[in-house]
Amino acid sequence: GKIILGDQLLERSDVLIDLEDRGYQFGDGVYEVIRVYGGKLFTMKEHIDRLFQSAKKIKLDISMSPEQIQDLVESLLKENGVNFGSVYMQVTRGAAPRNHKFPLPASNTKAVFTAYTNEVPRPQSQLENGVEAITAEDIRWLRCDIKSLNLLPNVLAKQEAADSGCFEAILHRNGIVTEGSSSNAYIVKNNEVMTHPADNLILNGITRQVLATLCKDNSIPFVEKEFEVHDLLHADEVFITSTTSEVMPVIKLDGRAVGNGVPGEITRKLQSLFEAKINQETKV
Ligand code: PLP
Incomplete structure (x- = not known):
C-alpha cells in the first residue's frame, strides 16, 4: 500500500528516512493511532487535535494544518482500501546534524510527517x-x-x-x-x-x-x-x-x-x- 511522507502519497519502498532524523535518534516527535471501522475513521478529529496538542507541548511546529492532515489521511485510507484497521501517524522534528538542541531556524529543518495504514481485525x-x-x-x-x-x-x-x-x-x-x-x-x-x-x-x-x-x-x-x-x-x-x-x-x-x-x-x-x-x- 501507499504511505504519506510530508504532503505526498508514495510507495513505501520509495521512502527514505534520514539516519539523522531526530525521531530516529532522540525519539524527538509525537504520534497518533486512529481506528478504522468499515472503512471509516473513528474519532479522527479528536486524534488529530491531540497530535497538535502533543506537538505544541514539545514546541514542535507540524507546519501543516489539521484540515490538511485530515484530507491526507482520508485519501490514504481510500487509496489503500482499509476496511478494519488503523492509521499510524507521526511527526518528528526533522533531520539535522546530531545535536540535542533544536535545529536553528536558519537551518530550515522541517518537521517530518509520515503515516501508514494497517489492516487489523477487532480483538x-x-x-x-x-x-x-x-x-x-x-x-x-x-x-x-x-x-x-x-x-x-x-x-x-x-x-x-x-x-x-x-x-x-x-x-x-x-x-x-x-x-x-x-x-x-x-x-x-x-x-x-x-x-x-x-x-x-x-x-x-x-x-x-x-x-x-x-x-x-x-x-x-x-x-x-x-x-x-x-x-x-x-x-x-x-x-x-x-x-x-x-x-x-x-x-x-x-x-x-x-x-x-x-x-x-x-x-x-x-x-x-x-x-x-x-x-x-x-x-x-
Ligand atoms: N495510555 C497510553 C500510555 C497509551 O499508549 C494509549 C494508547 O495507545 C492510551 C493510554 C489510550 O489512548 P487512546 O484511547 O487514545 O488510544
Missing part, C-alpha cells in the same frame, strides 16, 4: 473473554500526557507482561495506579467507574474521553480519582481502554482472579455502549 475473542494483566512499576517520565515517541519504559513493561503470558501491564507510581503500558486503566467498585485523573501522569486517552461521555449520558458514575494497587487487586471489575483494545475486560491480575474471574456487568454495559457509539459514528 473479538479477547473482548468477549477478557484478558490477563500484570502490575508493574511505572518508571516513565513526568509528562505522560504527551503522546511522544519515547516508549522504552512502555515497551519494557509490555514485554514483562508478554513474558508472563499476559496482555497488558498496569502501571503504578508510589502505590497509585496510573494506566496501562498502552492503555488507560479502570476499576469498578460499588457500581462506580474509577480512573486516574487526566494529569501529567497519564495519557488522556481518546477512548477514555468517549467513555467518560458515555458514562455521563447513561448515569454511570465516572470518578476521576487516584486509587491504589490494593484497590485494583480488590476491585469488583477491572478493564482497560485504548484505540485498538476498545473496552477490554481484565479478568486476572498477577495470576489472581478479578471479582468472579469473568468480565463484569458494568464492563459489559460499557462495551455495548461503546459498540453503539462506533456504529453511530461509522455506519452513517
